Amino acid sequence: MNSLDVTSHHSIGQVPIVPSGGPIQTDVALPAERAATLALLFQQHSTKSRAALFRWAGELFHENPAVFDGLFRTSVNGQVSGAIWAQPGPGNQATVWLPEFLRGVTDQESLAKGLVEILDIWLRGRLRGLSFLSAKCLNAVGLRAFLELGYWHLADMSRMAVRIDETSLVPEDCLEGECRGLGIRLTPYQSKDRTLLINLSEAISKESLDCPALSGIRDYGNVVDSQLHRQGCTPSHWRIVWIDYEPIGAVLVSTHNSLPHAELVFLGIVPAARGRGIGRQLIRHAKHLAATAKVQSLSLNCDNDNFPAISTYQRAGFQSVGRSAVFVKQYE
Structure with missing residues (x-):
């Protein structure tokens, strides 16, 4: 199979109930199983969103066929019944889609543990040192499985x-005037x-x-490089x-070569420059940058406990x- 065949899964309305009993197998999803495995991971989304997610997955596969090396499934009687995916x-x-199961699957706790265990073994061969996993499609079963395997x-x-x-x-002159008014x-x-950005x-x-718990332990060189080298993205x-000749902040809007969306991967200013309205101006500038990139939306991730932001x-x-978690x- 040379491409991701998802035509039979775009219109999924009801995910079928899995047959009870039978042999259980957990392994990497074979090419012929990928569409069914992804359908499980996307099942909580609307029909329109699922179709968009399948298109996105197909684009990822077109750019890098190895993107599905971390797609694992559990099958019962030969039917894909559980799924997990790490990129x-x-x-x-790494980005991880937490375990999802067909309706009616029993003993999801042990099945989720099995999926997370095989994924953890796979990740060990690809990650080194202090590593960060962004988990999508949150559910209690998947979260518990990760915690039991020593994830923090x-x-x-x-x-x-x-x-x-x-x-x-x-207009550029308007933006420049607003920035001058704030002294930036x-x-x-x-x-x-x-090095300056690090x-x-x-x-x-x-x-x-x-994420204040990361202060003093995170490798910011790794953070910057991970954004610079994201597949298909451009800085x-x-x-x-700047204020005068002193760097005081950054606004990083990343676009993807094949997607109509941009991501605000970082926006921040040093403590001494906060409380002056600079943050609001940088958000306005970020939206302007996204508009110049001719995208349809701008997204970001923010700590749930960061109420001011x-x-x-x-x-x-x-x-x-x-x-996400x-x-x-x-x-x-």
Whole structure:
């Protein structure tokens, strides 16, 4: 099978109840099983969203056929009945879709444990040191399975998004004037700015309400490099924020070559520059950058406990569109 055949799964309305009993097998999803396995992982979404997710998965496969190497399934009597998926990214990071099961599957606790165990073995060969897993499609069974295997639940994240249209595009002279009024200027990121951005990211993390448990232990070089080397993404809409000749913040909007969406992967300012309205201006600038990239929406992840940031994003038009959880584990 040379492509992802999902035509028979786009219109799934009711996921069938699995037959009871029979032999249980947990292994990597074979090419012929991938569509059914993905259908399980996407089953909580609307029909329209499932179709979009299948298109997205197909685009990922087209860019990198190895993207399904971390797609595992549990089968009962030869029928795909449970699923889990991990997508390692650059650096010590991975995105994980937590276990999902067909309706009627019994003993989901032990089946989820089996799926997480085989995934953990697979990840051990790909991640090193302190590693971060962003878990999608949260459910209690999957969360417990990860905790039982020694993963540390670091934070719950709120996924937020805002629609981007012509009103998001602000005349350059207007933006520059607004920035001058706050005493700041923004410059495009260049490759020579890597070390500057690493040091700036570490400084911004101090006194931050976003995943404060990571302060002092996270490798910010790894963080920056993981964003720079994300497959299909470009840093052409990244900006460094300055007051006079001192870097005080960053706004990083990443776009993907084949997707009509952008992601605000980082926005922050150092503690000494907070409380002046700079953050609100940077959000406005981020929406403008997304508009220049001609995308339809801009999304971000924010720590659920960072109430000031969530409130600021909401006032800027962002709405909650989902949840995720961040797990941490030390791999040898």
